[in-house]
Amino acid sequence: MKSTTSSSAGRKKNDGPKVAPCGDDQILIDFQDQPSPNEATRVLWARLMQHPPAYCLEPVAGVATLAVVLNLDARNDAVRQQACAELTTLARDAVGVSAGEGAHHVIPVCYAAEMAPDLDRVAQLTGLTTAEVIQLHQAGRYLAELIGFMPGFAYMSGVDPRLCVPRLPQPRPVVPVGALAITGNQSAIYPTATPGGWNLIGRCPIRLFNPALDPPCLIQLGDQVQFEAISTAQFDRLWAKR
Incomplete structure (x- = not known):
């Protein structure tokens, strides 16, 4: 029983950033359980600013979270589900990547x-x-x-x-x-x-x-x-x- 609990905890820890709808008009990506969460947040923010998906009105970066504000025509269940899947991949790809040096x-x-x-x-x-x-x-x-x-x-x-x-x-x-x-x-x-x-x-x-x-x-x-x-x-x- 002890080893099963440990294994389950390990899997949860490595599941990657959490991605979920936040109300009707946003999707929230949470890097708090990832290494260098602020850097991962800044990496994803920069990528979304450079190449915004069709559903993205604006990415808003926090210290360890990022909210993707959805365009008006993207605020429906079908698009939110698609966006969550795509953002899950993009968020995982941002973990462990250098954000580079700003000014x-x-x-x-x-x-x-x-x-x-x-x-x-x-x-x-x-x-x-x-x-x-x-x-x-x-x-x-x-x-x-x-x-x-x-x-x-x-x-x-x-x-x-x-x-x-x-x-x-x-x-x-x-x-x-x-x-x-x-x-x-x-x-x-x-x-x-x-x-x-x-x-x-x-x-x-x-x-x-x-x-x-x-x-x-x-x-x-x-x-x-x-x-x-x-x-x-x-x-x-x-x-x-x-």
Whole structure:
């Protein structure tokens, strides 16, 4: 009995990504049980963007899942069944494949106290000095694993484990545009003013989202990011050029 259970568990583990309808208008591919799930997600997303099937209106990438939004004429049982079968093959083919390197960005950030209202909180929670928090954050190499929440908001993994802190007990009604934030193992920059509950430890003066540009978002899925400390005077000069 024990060996049968073990064998069954092994088969389930190797069944590949899960693919299933999600409501009437989407199909969800789940890579969470696969090796390098975010990389597999980005590989499949890129392939669907380059060669979208007839039923695909838009692929939407998450950290370890991908939703395929169906065209209006594809929202029926027959097409969903066909799409699930095809996407199962495509998803399996994406596992273990390198997504390649995205663009590399060096983003200026001012960590001055007046632009980092939660820097002291992060220092207290981690037992570090504020200077050490800034140094560790700058030393990180970050990967844009997901673009979401709002246009241009890149969820970037790569935060040093020593800087992993929870969200604020109460979110702010307004987070200023350009605010640099961390929570858990992620860092992000707010491209527009919005409510938010992440820890603000700096501010970026450059524009990350501009609908007049193509693409409108500076940081794309799979891009790599480093942060470079600047002074308040440098911040003001760059802000004036926005």
